[in-house]
Amino acid sequence: xxxxxxxxxxxxxxxxxxxxxxxxxxxxxxxxxxxxxxxxxxxxxxxxxxxxxxxxxxxxxxxxxxxxxxxxxxxxxxxxxxxxxxxxxxxxxxxxxxxxxxxxxxxxxxxxxxxxxxxxxxxxxxxxxxxxxxxxxxxxxxxxxxxxxxxxxxxxxxxxxxxxxxxxxxxxxxxxxxxxxxxxxxxxxxxxxxxxxxxxxxxxxxxxxxxxxxxxxxxxxxxxxxxxxxxxxxxxxxxxxxxxxxx
Numbered sequence: 001x002x003x004x005x006x007x008x009x010x011x012x013x014x015x016x017x018x019x020x021x022x023x024x025x026x027x028x029x030x031x032x033x034x035x036x037x038x039x040x041x042x043x044x045x046x047x048x049x050x051x052x053x054x055x056x057x058x059x060x061x062x063x064x065x066x067x068x069x070x071x072x073x074x075x076x077x078x079x080x081x082x083x084x085x086x087x088x089x090x091x092x093x094x095x096x097x098x099x100x101x102x103x104x105x106x107x108x109x110x111x112x113x114x115x116x117x118x119x120x121x122x123x124x125x126x127x128x129x130x131x132x133x134x135x136x137x138x139x140x141x142x143x144x145x146x147x148x149x150x151x152x153x154x155x156x157x158x159x160x161x162x163x164x165x166x167x168x169x170x171x172x173x174x175x176x177x178x179x180x181x182x183x184x185x186x187x188x189x190x191x192x193x194x195x196x197x198x199x200x201x202x203x204x205x206x207x208x209x210x211x212x213x214x215x216x217x218x219x220x221x222x223x224x225x226x227x228x229x230x231x232x233x234x235x236x237x238x239x240x241x242x243x244x245x246x247x
């Protein structure tokens with residue numbers, strides 16, 4: 001079971017998944033290229049490191065929160081907070097963050113920067129669903145998550161898509177998780193949530209009474225949150241759940 005704790009996946013009837021860096025990963029090279037087109041030279045490697053620094057900064061209340069043109073749209077403020085903090089940690093001067101967010105937004109809307117699907121995800125989720133597990137995406141997004149998942153070729157892998165930009169509540173508010181429970185008819189004790197961010201995924205799921213584990217493929221949170229289980233990724237967990245139900 002890929003060293004996945006059997007207690008973590010015991011009697012899971014609902015597998016909840018964050019979207020970004022859980023079922024669709026940030027395409028660092030494409031973001032770097034887009035930044036370069038708008039006058040900020042950086043690299044995929046720099047952005048990968050900056051992404052980790054940004055996660056920790058946001059956890060500690062040290063993220064970048066600036067006024068920019070799309071901050072008022074659903075999900076815009078959160079997107080700007082995450083991407084702006086990442087760009088700042090990659091070396092962009094604070095004064096330039098708003099203009100670069102403005103410049104990047106159209107490219108993000110045309111094709112979401114979070115778009116890389118992990119190998120084996122579709123197959124693993126299909127096996128889990130075949131064995132009676134419901135699968136939901138619960139994400140802080142901009143109101144277009146179903147469209148993004150469709151473009152990525154995986155929208156039909158989920159029983160439910162909960163987009164904060166549509167339902168009007170964001171993680172870590174436990175209400176967004178409770179919505180997923182209500183829609184799927186599964187109790188919190190039989191749900192497991194996977195995500196990459198402590199401040200939203202872990203705190204939100206726990207507040208809703210749901211088991212939770214962190215996905216941290218780049219080691220961004222190494223040495224932090226020792227009380228939170230780590231798992232390799234959503235495909236591995238879905239496979240483990242399917243195998244456990246088949247045993």
